[in-house]
Amino acid sequence: LKARRSEEWVNRDFAALPEVKLLQEYARIDTSETTGDELAGAQFLARHFAAAGIPYRIETVGAKKANLYAWLDGRDRHPLVLHNHLDVSAVDPKEWFSPPFEARIDGPWIYGRGVFDMKSIAISQMLAMIDLKKSGVPLKHSVLFLATSSEERGSRLGVRRILQLHPEMVRNFWAVLT
Numbered sequence: 316l317k318a319r320r321s322e323e324w325v326n327r328d329f330a331a332l333p334e335v336k337l338l339q340e341y342a343r344i345d346t347s348e349t350t351g352d353e354l355a356g357a358q359f360l361a362r363h364f365a366a367a368g369i370p371y372r373i374e375t376v377g378a379k380k381a382n383l384y385a386w387l388d389g390r391d392r393h394p395l396v397l398h399n400h401l402d403v404s405a406v407d408p409k410e411w412f413s414p415p416f417e418a419r420i421d422g423p424w425i426y427g428r429g430v431f432d433m434k435s436i437a438i439s440q441m442l443a444m445i446d447l448k449k450s451g452v453p454l455k456h457s458v459l460f461l462a463t464s465s466e467e468r469g470s471r472l473g474v475r476r477i478l479q480l481h482p483e484m485v486r487n488f489w490a491v492l493t
Contacts, residue, residue: 342418342427357381389454393489397440400466403429
């Protein structure tokens, strides 16, 4: 890409940004249906919640499958849900011009399976929760981070399972962002 002089991104060292490094680490975890491990992805995110003092729970829902819940309590217990999914579509490395789980940076872009769907969203949501926790500001609504399994294959172990097994929790959601 040729940048115009007015475009500031051309001078940024994206690889040095902490949030970009986090996204690279997460994108390097193969969470695909065929060769991946969603549980490893959930554990990666959980480590960051634990380090920030945010309670979490990993619900193992099959071999290498998981749902992750992390929460911040607010005055109103009906949470704003920050929803994302752990899994990514299966990948054929021969169809990629760089290894799909390398998370290679080229200019302002990161090339890796799941970067846009939806690991970047998960990192953004996680960092937002960590910032809320660090701020110490009392929350009006509780906030629930919900990373679910098997979205790329119909959500049988993720959202559909949660709806079936935890309808009372879902009925209490204030709003869902995904």
